[in-house]
Amino acid sequence: MSGIAIKATSVVKSFGEGSAKVMALKGLEFEARFGEMVYIVGPSGSGKTTFLSVLSGILRPDSGTVLVEGADIWSMPANALAAFRLNKIGFVFQDYHLFPRLTTIENTAIPLILRRRDWDQSLREALGYLDIVGLKERAQLPPVKLSGGEQQRVAISRAIVGQPDFLVFDEPTASLDGETGRSIVRFVKEKVLNDRRCIIVVTHDSRIYEFASRILTMEDGKLTGTMPVPA
């Protein structure tokens, strides 16, 4: 399956009013297929996070449409949109946003718990995903006891525990050292990406460009073109 997974048309988004108005997105066209890991790269402030939020149903655009698996997400009512995010999208936030008062395994299980899955069953499934990211032994520790790279892997296991069709990563390597960052993205490419899944990565870290399927460049609120994937 390598059909169109997500398609955005004429997406415009501004912040503020009057003279303080910032045009963050100035009419973007975008398309991604299943089985792809698409990068959006560009300087800080170019609108990458804003665009990722519009694509993933978190931030409503001023105009334009986003079709995810053919469904126009921005015409959905709020609860349907929340359900769409819960069931279709796995998020890996820039700062991970793990719960310091929960154990690693409970953090991982959150999307399942929000899906009203039984608690113990959720934890059992979560343990399987912690195993995949190599943190089974850390399951009962709180995230603060883990290193940055390990926390990133917990965030990834939380993002994939519900087997979403889409994964969105915002600057996944921003707070990791070079080698850790590369190993994590390599892991995502080898173990998490498959041909029923579409991954969108926003970054400006050139050390991980080699793992991309495609690289799109963004500048000043517009997608300006593509960039060759380094060997």
Place this chain on the structure above:
Amino acid sequence: MKGIFRLAFKLLVNDKAKFSALIVGITFAVFLMVQMTSLFAGILDHSSSTVLNVGATMWVMDPSVQTVANSIGMPDYVLDAVRSIPGVKFAAPLYSGVALLKLPDGAWQAATVIGLDDSTLFGRPELIRGKIQDIYAENAFIAVYDSEFKKLGNPQIGSELQINDHRARIVGIAKVNVSSLFGLPTLYTTYYRALQYIPNPRFTISYVLVEPKTPRDIPAIKKAVAKIGYRAVTKSEFIGMISAFYKYQTGIGTNILIMTVISFLVGLSISGQTFYTFIIENLEKFGALKAIGATNNELVAMILFQAAFTSLTGYGLGIGLCTLLVTLAKVRLPSYASMITYFNLAVAFVMVLFIAGFSSYVGVRRVLRIEPFDIFRS
């Protein structure tokens, strides 16, 4: 839904420092509120002890009487006048005064003496030991077995003491419903003996106890008594009068009210403040949950659950603490006037609900306003 409550519970309880502060705040507030209002209820209850123990349907008294302990003597014709009111089934005089006793060991002790009508013994207590007819024997008195009983030197039937230099003999031990507020033991005797033993002003009837023919006669009796310049009230009206006296004429009520309000405000601010900080510190996490796909309703349910859980736990602990303290106090001080009534518990519960509602309202407002995008962007 169960899972998100468990999640909410863990987020709350695992933050041990904040959770303890919340619980302490609410426990403290509940404890103070219940403590204050119970003390007050106890005082009111004990202050009406004579009215409760004697148990007449109506009381006739001088219009200036405010509380049962401070009676004002009425002339004998009042008794006859009351007896001749058409709705009155019967009426009996009651004497209530204070006498100075000399105990066998030589110690002095003040006591309340209640004199019952010689022919009917109306208002007589229930005896645990002895026979009521013995009250007619020479120098006979009945001691009331209340929390002040031991101040009489734990008398037995046959024990002797001196009342205002007259010999007195205990012929019975009576049970009471409520001990008095003033720490004085109580003795029952007949009306005429009370007059002999206790020096008196000109008028000697403290109260006329009235039994109406039917409850429908009560208003007419009141009117007729008012016509001769006295006042007739029902038992519950009398208790209400005494309560009002302690509430409004003594400063006790006002102080207790102020203390209750203060404890409520302290509890509200400690708990409200802590819960608010708790929500603010977790705001990002609630934002992350929202981004992942939790609905606003689910987040609100989580906050309400957290607030309800904390408040109910604090409520329980507060009540427990209060009960423990009152019980301990009563062990040391049998007449300690404190009474935890259902009404007090309900008042404290309503206040706790208010604290919980207020705290969660503030939290919910913040959580509903978070934009998950802001979390995403940070």
